[in-house]
Amino acid sequence: MASVTLENLSKQFATGTFAVRGLQLQIADGEFLCLVGPSGCGKSTVLNLIAGLEQPTSGTVRIGGADVTDLDPRARDVAMVFQSYALYPHLDVRGNLAFPLKVARVERAQLQRRVEQTAALLGIEGLLDRKPSELSGGQRQRVALGRALVRRPAAYLFDEPLSNLDANLRTQMRGELKKLHETMGGTFIYVTHDQAEAMTLSDRVALMNAGQLEQLGTARELYHQPVSLFAARFFGAPTLNVCPPAVLGLPADASAVVGLRPEHLELSDHGPLQGRVYLVEPMGAEAWVTVELGQHRLVARCDGSVALKVGATAALRFDPAHLRWFDAATGKARG
Amino acid sequence: MKRLGLLLAMTAALTFCVGPFLWQVLTSLRPETEQTRLALPTRPTLQAYAEVFEGRAFAQVMLNSFAVASLTTLLCLAIGALAAFALARLPVPGRGALLAAALGASMFPPIATVGPLFLLIRALGLRDQLAGLVLPYATFALPLTLWVLTAHFRQLPPDLYRAARIDGCTPFAAFWRVLLPLAAPGLVTTGLLVFIFSWNEFLYALTFTSSPEHRTVPVAIALFASEHAEPWAQIAAASVIVTLPLVILTLAFQRRLVSGLTAGAVKG
Numbered sequence: 001m002a003s004v005t006l007e008n009l010s011k012q013f014a015t016g017t018f019a020v021r022g023l024q025l026q027i028a029d030g031e032f033l034c035l036v037g038p039s040g041c042g043k044s045t046v047l048n049l050i051a052g053l054e055q056p057t058s059g060t061v062r063i064g065g066a067d068v069t070d071l072d073p074r075a076r077d078v079a080m081v082f083q084s085y086a087l088y089p090h091l092d093v094r095g096n097l098a099f100p101l102k103v104a105r106v107e108r109a110q111l112q113r114r115v116e117q118t119a120a121l122l123g124i125e126g127l128l129d130r131k132p133s134e135l136s137g138g139q140r141q142r143v144a145l146g147r148a149l150v151r152r153p154a155a156y157l158f159d160e161p162l163s164n165l166d167a168n169l170r171t172q173m174r175g176e177l178k179k180l181h182e183t184m185g186g187t188f189i190y191v192t193h194d195q196a197e198a199m200t201l202s203d204r205v206a207l208m209n210a211g212q213l214e215q216l217g218t219a220r221e222l223y224h225q226p227v228s229l230f231a232a233r234f235f236g237a238p239t240l241n242v243c244p245p246a247v248l249g250l251p252a253d254a255s256a257v258v259g260l261r262p263e264h265l266e267l268s269d270h271g272p273l274q275g276r277v278y279l280v281e282p283m284g285a286e287a288w289v290t291v292e293l294g295q296h297r298l299v300a301r302c303d304g305s306v307a308l309k310v311g312a313t314a315a316l317r318f319d320p321a322h323l324r325w326f327d328a329a330t331g332k333a334r335g
Numbered sequence: 336m337k338r339l340g341l342l343l344a345m346t347a348a349l350t351f352c353v354g355p356f357l358w359q360v361l362t363s364l365r366p367e368t369e370q371t372r373l374a375l376p377t378r379p380t381l382q383a384y385a386e387v388f389e390g391r392a393f394a395q396v397m398l399n400s401f402a403v404a405s406l407t408t409l410l411c412l413a414i415g416a417l418a419a420f421a422l423a424r425l426p427v428p429g430r431g432a433l434l435a436a437a438l439g440a441s442m443f444p445p446i447a448t449v450g451p452l453f454l455l456i457r458a459l460g461l462r463d464q465l466a467g468l469v470l471p472y473a474t475f476a477l478p479l480t481l482w483v484l485t486a487h488f489r490q491l492p493p494d495l496y497r498a499a500r501i502d503g504c505t506p507f508a509a510f511w512r513v514l515l516p517l518a519a520p521g522l523v524t525t526g527l528l529v530f531i532f533s534w535n536e537f538l539y540a541l542t543f544t545s546s547p548e549h550r551t552v553p554v555a556i557a558l559f560a561s562e563h564a565e566p567w568a569q570i571a572a573a574s575v576i577v578t579l580p581l582v583i584l585t586l587a588f589q590r591r592l593v594s595g596l597t598a599g600a601v602k603g
Contacts, residue, residue: 053497074503086494090516103503103512147502 002064002154009059019045034198037208079148083160087132155187229331264322265300271315363571383568400552404533407472415480423488441478487521
């Protein structure tokens, strides 16, 4: 286990575009950090830079305090779990788990012991003699995880490891991964575009936008105190409602927009703010109701028992304390 | 009706491919007196097969061909696999130009290069030696090897190489432990093609060797004919004999050959 520090890290491609620009990030020893952002924001590149699969244009990568910027991947002692699993198809599960240890010339008895321990930890003892092609998606995911765990590296890198699993399995593996981090410890750096994974798994979340760090903090901080419209809209389902203040009956201000979380927008029978129901999406325990207010559509998260029909008139209520104000031009949060 | 058409087409294709070989077999079985007949031999005989080995070092010639073809294949695969891996996975500047140049080099007609190559081979002291064939054969087969294998390495998921690197492999170890085993079908396909090319090559073999004990099969067969006689039955028999190893090799690797030829056509 070790800390990972990125100092002023930049990666510019031959085309001139920056995949990562001036990234400053300290990941503490034993921390679970999620790197999130939309596709193409540079989060996977950051992982490659930490692993040594790509070389930064400028800046420094430190693992456990030591500058590893110019070191080969194998000298960095990091393990990586890939979205595609990247299991070696010609080796059985045992061979896959043992691979990093064999390369490192770990002696036989110890190698066997560690492979078996890891397999037991992940519940894949019964699969040791199977080839990857004979495994289900979830089983492959476990083997990929095992191949990283068996090494006990300085840091674990995860590149959207759960994206290829179906929804149920994804939720289950997410829980197991969190448990694993709690019991095993270790520095986990986890790239995802899934906000649910980022919020549930991590100690801290680093939100990236166009190669730069948009906001760094706990999931709670990012959700409740977003520094920008971008951050505010990235988290939360349904997405944050954004509109000019006048739409919500507030004093008109062309230089600002307001944001309101759907759970803070209430539907009632009567009130000054009236709209027309545009769409009702029952989700079981709750329902998402989209209401048209002039040209704007706002989503309210209601109780699942709500009985509204499309086209009906609905009144909207909210507590002004829940409003978030953003600069209309820059998108930065105000006050 | 449709099936009849298919059947006819298949028969035609099969006749086109196998017909000449069957004719060769028939010719080899005809006694001397029936050589000019079109009908099936009335008294088939294996005499020609025995005569192939009488009074000449045909076994030695076959061994020569086998040695030359095997060595060429090994050399091509060893160099080709390493180069293809580098072109497919490592940051090689100008890889497109390199591949194009390799292809260009293989486009020269052998007749245009045989003269200069002869001088080169003589200067190297390799004339009338098997190594003097292996070198030019490998040179001409390498571009093909390079292209086929590069395509094979490219089609392996890039994450596998990255995973191997992170798991502690040097680039060469990642090649050796992960990519090479996975490229086995490609190696087999390419190897067979190179082997067949070397086994059948005539022009260089004729030019660069002079003594009977250093000849290869195609040259030896061509020299069966003398001023006064064309021993058709023997030529046919020898052709059948030297074709058999190729048929056996191909059948033995058939499964891998097919997967090698089609791999990369669809993502799977």
